[in-house]
Amino acid sequence: MYDVIISGAGPAGSKCAEVIAKKGYKVALVERDASWRKPCGGAVSSRVFKYYPQLREKDFQKIHGINIYSADFHKLEYSWKGIREDSINVDRLEFDRILQNIAVDAGAEIFDKNLSYDFIINNGKKVGIKTKSGSGINEFHGKIIIVADGMSSKLAIKSGLRKKWKIDEIGLVKCAILEGETSLDCNFINIFFRPYIGYGWIFPLKDNRFNVGVGTWLEGNLNSNTNDLYYNFLREKEIRRLLHQNNYKEIWSASYPLPAQGVLGNSLFNDNLMIIGDAAGFVSPISGEGIHASIVSGFTAGSVASLALDNENISFKMLKEYKQNSNIKKIIKNFKMQSSLVNFFFENNGQNLSKMLELAENSSELREEVINMFLFNQAPSRDFLIKIK
Numbered sequence: 209m210y211d212v213i214i215s216g217a218g219p220a221g222s223k224c225a226e227v228i229a230k231k232g233y234k235v236a237l238v239e240r241d242a243s244w245r246k247p248c249g250g251a252v253s254s255r256v257f258k259y260y261p262q263l264r265e266k267d268f269q270k271i272h273g274i275n276i277y278s279a280d281f282h283k284l285e286y287s288w289k290g291i292r293e294d295s296i297n298v299d300r301l302e303f304d305r306i307l308q309n310i311a312v313d314a315g316a317e318i319f320d321k322n323l324s325y326d327f328i329i330n331n332g333k334k335v336g337i338k339t340k341s342g343s344g345i346n347e348f349h350g351k352i353i354i355v356a357d358g359m360s361s362k363l364a365i366k367s368g369l370r371k372k373w374k375i376d377e378i379g380l381v382k383c384a385i386l387e388g389e390t391s392l393d394c395n396f397i398n399i400f401f402r403p404y405i406g407y408g409w410i411f412p413l414k415d416n417r418f419n420v421g422v423g424t425w426l427e428g429n430l431n432s433n434t435n436d437l438y439y440n441f442l443r444e445k446e447i448r449r450l451l452h453q454n455n456y457k458e459i460w461s462a463s464y465p466l467p468a469q470g471v472l473g474n475s476l477f478n479d480n481l482m483i484i485g486d487a488a489g490f491v492s493p494i495s496g497e498g499i500h501a502s503i504v505s506g507f508t509a510g511s512v513a514s515l516a517l518d519n520e521n522i523s524f525k526m527l528k529e530y531k532q533n534s535n536i537k538k539i540i541k542n543f544k545m546q547s548s549l550v551n552f553f554f555e556n557n558g559q560n561l562s563k564m565l566e567l568a569e570n571s572s573e574l575r576e577e578v579i580n581m582f583l584f585n586q587a588p589s590r591d592f593l594i595k596i597k
């Protein structure tokens with residue numbers, strides 16, 4: 209019998225397991241396949257160092273700037289060198305393993321190659337989870353259950369807290385890690401907004417590698433094929449300027465969905481159960497960035513679970529603290545604001561975004577607003593929106 213069972217050892221689950229194990233509670237971290245590389249751009253904000261100071265010492269590509277391009281290639285370049293700490297670009301296989309090891313070092317037990325597929329119910333109460341493994345069905349019993357198994361979580365749906373996402377509520381993305389010579393500035397990430405609802409990116413990695421991807425969002429998904437979008441993106445003139453080689457070595461590639469409507473505030477917890485990370489929608493509706501928010505949700509749920517166990521009270525009322533935490537409230541609020549801007553930006557085939565970046569090229573004031581909005585989650589002013597219109 210465990211104090212806490214966590215399904216999914218991504219950033220959210222690993223952080224949550226670490227926090228609870230550090231408090232001396234018995235934690236089972238159940239993972240489908242720890243050798244899976246999560247499809248992801250791997251851009252990690254320096255805000256994550258607050259939760260993982262160890263990452264500063266790791267040999268990841270350091271980033272101190274961003275180039276943002278509109279669909280017609282107006283460009284905004286911003287460097288935070290000397291102003292803020294460098295962020296990092298990571299290969300998710302290595303990154304997730306580091307976070308899992310930190311959880312295990314804190315005392316969590318990891319059960320790899322266990323696919324969770326249902327709850328164990330006793331007298332109407334969820335008392336654990338069932339998994340399929342190479343040796344058959346396993347059962348993990350625990351007082352608190354935490355669902356951290358990502359975008360395609362079956363447990364999140366079986367919990368009754370939320371429904372399956374529809375195609376026009378998510379993002380659909382294809383990405384790859386390629387290797388070879390480029391004209392990239394290795395300390396800058398590059399974001400390319402598209403004429404449809406979506407964007408592409410090129411993020412430099414160590415060892416002559418880079419992560420490249422493109423995706424659509426919401427109703428942009430309905431008439432799109434991610435493979436076509438990906439190859440069309442690579443053929444764009446501006447992209448070929450940066451990636452001029454004809455044959456890059458493909459190290460890995462994959463397509464994957466992500467939640468695109470922000471946090472599902474009413475679906476975060478129930479009696480002895482919490483949902484964290486992508487499974488609960490902790491992904492920015494504008495940038496698709498979710499690693500930081502997932503870690504914050506894992507940390508918060510872990511702290512709330514530990515407190516509930518200290519108080520021997522694992523009820524709905526006690527777990528409510530998760531949603532009421534100020535950091536979680538802030539994320540929910542920021543994502544709501546971003547969500548409300550998505551349609552505005554992509555109106556008329558992305559023309560508002562093009563106008564915004566064009567205006568920002570010639571006005572330092574507007575440039576600052578764009579940077580504050582994209583990098584620091586600040587809502588744009590009314591004046592700013594009127595100028596774009």
Ligand SMILES: Cc1cc2nc3c(=O)[nH]c(=O)nc-3n(C[C@H](O)[C@H](O)[C@H](O)COP(=O)(O)OP(=O)(O)OC[C@H]3O[C@@H](n4cnc5c(N)ncnc54)[C@H](O)[C@@H]3O)c2cc1C
Binds near residue numbers: 421
């Ligand atoms: C293509 C793409 C690009 C992205 N780029 C970025 C980026 O550059 N920067 C950024 O910050 N965010 C990015 N994101 C978002 C980011 O990847 C996620 O927000 C983040 O990984 C969420 O962490 P998580 O732990 O909640 O879920 P995940 O990372 O998805 O981890 C879930 C874990 O659960 C396991 N699992 C799944 N099902 C089961 C099961 N049934 N039983 C047991 N285990 C299971 C999985 O194997 C995995 O280890 C991107 C997302 C996509 C799809």
